[in-house]
């Protein structure tokens with residue numbers, strides 16, 4: 001029984017980390033695409049290509065990855081009975097923030113596709129720092145477990 005639990009835990013953790021990598025890669029790429037998109041001529045063929053690339057990145061990488069990260073994470077916490085751990089609560093706070101950022105990015109992409117360019121390239125580049133900072137805090141919380 002102990003052996004089965006240990007093997008399940010390791011496979012769940014591997015799945016979790018794999019999809020964390022995909023999710024983070026998508027979160028780093030999408031605002032970059034938006035910067036290039038905003039540099040294209042409104043209504044041009046180049047703009048249409050960026051709209052298509054952004055939609056594919058969201059549909060093929062970002063949406064499946066966020067779902068898988070959450071499902072594997074919840075399964076890990078349940079299998080290892082970790083729900084009462086303070087470091088997990090702190091981690092979840094940052095993960096919720098990151099999930100909110102994801103939702104906001106997806107909504108901004110839909111606005112861009114309608115021709116509404118409300119942020120500057122500089123603002124988008126600054127926003128791109130969010131996932132890196134959040135990932136650093138989350139990894140420290142889950143590996144160092146400071147509390």
Ligand code: HEM
Nearest residue numbers: 017020069070073074076077080082095135138139142143
């Ligand atoms: C979506 C909600 C999430 C939940 C519920 C969750 C939960 C968990 C749990 C319970 C573990 C196992 C901890 C252990 O046994 O040591 C774990 C491992 C891990 N998580 Fe998450 N996690 C989530 C999202 C994330 C995100 C967004 C990142 C990174 C940006 C991340 C990075 C990691 C890493 C690197 C590990 C492996 C730590 C180790 O080697 O022990 N997780 N996660």
